[in-house]
Amino acid sequence: MRIYTHNACTRHDPGPGHAERPLRLVAVTEALRDAFAGLDWREAPRASRGQLLRVHDDALLALVLDTPVDGPMALDPDTVLAPGSAEAALRAAGAGIAAVDSILHGDTRRAFCAVRPPGHHATGTAAMGFCLFNNIAVAAAHACDKHGLPRVAVVDFDVHHGNGTQAIFDTDPRVMYLSSHQMPLYPDTGYANERGIGNVLNAPLPPGCGSPEFRRTWRERLLPTLESFRPQLLFISAGFDAHRNDPLAQLELDADDFRWLTTELVAIAARHAHGRIVSMLEGGYDLAALRECSVAHVGALLDTDEA
Numbered sequence: 001m002r003i004y005t006h007n008a009c010t011r012h013d014p015g016p017g018h019a020e021r022p023l024r025l026v027a028v029t030e031a032l033r034d035a036f037a038g039l040d041w042r043e044a045p046r047a048s049r050g051q052l053l054r055v056h057d058d059a060l061l062a063l064v065l066d067t068p069v070d071g072p073m074a075l076d077p078d079t080v081l082a083p084g085s086a087e088a089a090l091r092a093a094g095a096g097i098a099a100v101d102s103i104l105h106g107d108t109r110r111a112f113c114a115v116r117p118p119g120h121h122a123t124g125t126a127a128m129g130f131c132l133f134n135n136i137a138v139a140a141a142h143a144c145d146k147h148g149l150p151r152v153a154v155v156d157f158d159v160h161h162g163n164g165t166q167a168i169f170d171t172d173p174r175v176m177y178l179s180s181h182q183m184p185l186y187p188d189t190g191y192a193n194e195r196g197i198g199n200v201l202n203a204p205l206p207p208g209c210g211s212p213e214f215r216r217t218w219r220e221r222l223l224p225t226l227e228s229f230r231p232q233l234l235f236i237s238a239g240f241d242a243h244r245n246d247p248l249a250q251l252e253l254d255a256d257d258f259r260w261l262t263t264e265l266v267a268i269a270a271r272h273a274h275g276r277i278v279s280m281l282e283g284g285y286d287l288a289a290l291r292e293c294s295v296a297h298v299g300a301l302l303d304t305d306e307a
């Protein structure tokens with residue numbers, strides 16, 4: 001199993017006191033190196049402009065890549081463009097591209113992209129919610145457009161709704177988007193009646209819901225829908241901010257919940273997608289929880305990985 005990352009992703013610095021800080025990625029990569037000896041670490045390449053333009057417009061590329069910045073510049077109250085941001089954003093999106101290529105070339109069956117800034121809030125036209133480019137959407141579009149896959153799914157268990165991913169794909173029959181998330185919570189999208197063209201399934205959860213309701217929702221609603229779609233490649237927006245210690249939300253999950261869900265996703269991928277999964281780091285803002293959850297998630301991806 002491959003891990004794609006790049007040191008440039010630690011040089012996107014939104015400034016002191018910001019939750020989406022470089023130490024998040026240091027925590028994840030250190031925890032994975034400590035926990036697993038056999039991971040195949042790879043340096044993430046840069047995404048090309050053409051690859052980004054599959055899901056983003058020229059104006060967003062120009063804003064992120066071409067704006068001269070000599071210090072942190074707020075794009076909105078949450079989202080900052082700083083001197084290292086463009087390179088970090090290119091590497092974060094490029095990780096997903098490389099993961100898709102390596103899996104579809106048969107080099108590995110699974111990959112985890114340990115990258116930041118996260119991506120799932122970025123829409124086709126706007127950076128928002130700590131996200132500059134929508135890394136998972138860039139990767140899914142690459143799988144469909146470059147490799148011709150007719151059915152891929154993006155599963156998003158970050159505690160926030162991936163409004164950007166949904167908006168990018170909600171009229172694209174090749175992509176199914178499924179999400180559980182806390183509501184009410186930023187960005188106030190992901191209501192159950194948002195169904196796209198039948199390719200979107202949202203399961204909003206109340207604050208404090210905890211493990212039993214989370215697992216029941218996935219077991220009874222989201223996983224059966226994913227199964228019936230028969231995705232040929234599975235993407236995971238792996239945010240760990242639903243953990244009980246996370247400072248930004250209150251879903252009250254534990255690392256074992258992420259291990260459980262990942263194992264269920266691996267089983268579905270095994271039945272329909274030759275086991276192929278691309279997972280990308282999204283949120284998670286308590287460093288100890290982030291360590292524990294990323295090890296649980298990657299461990300579950302690895303447990304049954306025969307590649």
Ligand SMILES: [Zn+2]
Pocket residue numbers: 158159160239241282283284
């Ligand atoms: Zn989040």
